Amino acid sequence: MNLLVAVLTLLLLAAVMLVLSAPLRAARRRPDPRSAELDELRAAREAKYREIRDAELDYRTGKLSAEDYAAVDSALRAEALDILNRLSALEDEGGATNVSQ
């Protein structure tokens, strides 16, 4: 039983070391300096699209008057355009081709 426990413990230790060292043994990747900003802009884009949809739903369910909806929708679309332009500029800079992941 003690031998079995010792073998199991060593196997576990070996497995852990294998898992921990795998990234260190792989080819070293250079981090993309733009990736954080790209991820952020994509998340901001999704959030802004959701806001635009929410505003439309608010209008259609009677929470916003037509005038208020027009003003809110304009503002949101302007903010969305700004995000899209920044995203596009960053992707063009990096040569990325797929905007809508």
Next chain:
Amino acid sequence: MAILGSACLLLALGVCVYGIGASLYGVRRGRPEWSESGRRAVYALAGVLTVAFVVLEIAFLRNDFTFNTVADTSSRTTPAFYRAAAVWSSQEGSLLLWAWLMSMWSSLVLFLTRRRMRDVAAYATAILLGFGGFFVSLMVFYANPFVTTTPAPAEGAGLDPLLRFPTMMIHPPMLYSGYTLCIIPFAFGMGALLARRVDAEWIRAIRRFSFAAWLFLGIGIMLGASWSYSELGWGGYWGWDAVENASLMPWLTGTAFLHSLMIQEKRGMLKVWNASLVLATGTLAIMGTFLVRSGILDSIHAFGGQTLGVPFVILIGVMIAGSVYLVVTRRDMLRSEHRLDSLLSRESVFLANNIVLVGLCFVIFWGTYFPLISEALTGKEASVGPPWFDRYTVPLALVLVLLSGIGPVIAWRRATLANARRNFLAPLIAGAGAVLVLLAVGVPGDWKALAMFACAAFALVCVLQEFYRGTRARRAMANESPPAALVALVKRNRRRYGGYIVHIGIAVLFIGVAASSSFQRTIEPTLSVGQSSKVGAYTVRYVKPTATVSPADDAAHTGSTLSLGAVLDVTKNGRHVATLYPSEGFYASDEPSQGSVGSLIGGQPVSHVAMDAGLTRNVWTAIAPDIETPQLKRIVEIGNRTIPFSSPEDGLIALAVLARSYLQHPPPAEFHLIVSPLVMWIWIGGLIVAGGGLIAIWPAPSALRRRATALAGARGRRDRSGDAAQGLAGA
């Protein structure tokens, strides 16, 4: 195998230390392969702790009493079903469960975010491994579940009878899942402040983790309340017990965070507030864990024996100091991007909702920790009971339910007075109408209950109105049938309508709470066989006694050596309603001084409640049979004198004689009889809340997400290139 378990703990500790170092080195030096290795340390921790957990489970299932924790909390007579759950009934086993669940949830979250928020995730990984290392250290140095004693005792002490119920199998894992999930937003919150990235992507990720924590914690709390009501013998579901409160506090701040996070997402406001809330929620979760292990407060939940108070106080101190330091030093990046546009807006309502929720948390915090604070300051013990809590929480709860109706009906950014008047007319009529109808049908005028019914009716109509209008709008756009339109509406707007369903659940739950607590009828008569007692509109007659002997015959399947009970006939206006079988189970103790027969029933007795549950009311009964009559005591004394400890089977024969004597000459028994209206709606409300939460957190199908993104993107590009761009540019 205990050696394997202990080796796993040491290995786990080493993995934590390595992982913290690797993650921090990777993020500080810009070496992603080291951050990746740190993340894999969390996976390795989960794997190693899984092995440790399995070793302990096997020991319990095999009745391996060489393990001290198995000998202390299990026995051969404990049903297998409960032996599996007995793992977490001890301090040591529950620490292992906590660490294991935390490592599993952390692994899942880090896997899901492996390609995103790399800087934030690296810091979060280090913090999560810090927590993992803390809990593993507690096991290694203070409360090791793999400590053994040889030779092993022949029999274990058995599982605490209070824990031998099905809901107790799942209540701790759900609650611990909630607590451990609260640590993840804490870690990502700290990580975001350390990496100086509190942005849209962080919001998207942390919202889902926080929602999961909120959901599991809520389910754990409801299971605990259900256990209290159905299994404990006091007839209530919430006693403002310190540990109950400790689980509710992070749930309240978590609820506040989920709402105010929406404001940050849409308006870039309340960043300091949100950072503080998410860090406070994690800290409160650890404080809840601290309470049951410190021995500082009396509670049915507290682990006896060794206290872990000092390490936890240090951890909590570090969490608070670190949180305050980061929020203060990062306040420049936490400035609001916008101001409140209008008091008549959803932002304002959410702000008010946050104030109420945090106010509730503060009241509960003060009432829970007041005994400790008072004793520290004055040297005298003090306690705060349910009346104190009710005095302050009931008015706040009324406002909360009201706001849960107002919020969905008001638009973001600004709402016009005319729209507000139109949208609130029907709900106001419903609220006032509910009170008038209840008074007209003779419901007593308890102002608190009536106010809650009015607020709940208002909130329900507000939310149902939203579903109606949304379905109508959907039908106008897509020409669908009403059911199809409703389903499509919810599917395409899961966050919004899932949240609305949660609000429905909260209103329903509070209706149940108000009715059951304000209009409950309760009596505690002593009845002989054949006698009746009236409780509310019901008559309860003691028909005859019941008795079972031996764990195998225990009708409640809890392994009691003796169970004495009653058959009760419940009628209303002469019509039979139900037949109930309450009983009290007597369990073996490990006190030899009680004698060979006395020790078979000398453990803590546990009431097995019997109830007739319905949509309009519950009839709840419990019995405390008198086992101390001279006749029954004489049987036990004779058994103690004549039967040796080495013959437990003969001891059961003595108990059979006792049971027969009880059945033939039943003494009067004390009963606890309660009729509570609308209790069932508390559990129904809880299920609705859980269902709404699941809908809100469920990710949209990827095809739908791509289509929505493409559509919105196409509209954006068209607007950029067409005449509409002029209008947008001017906005």
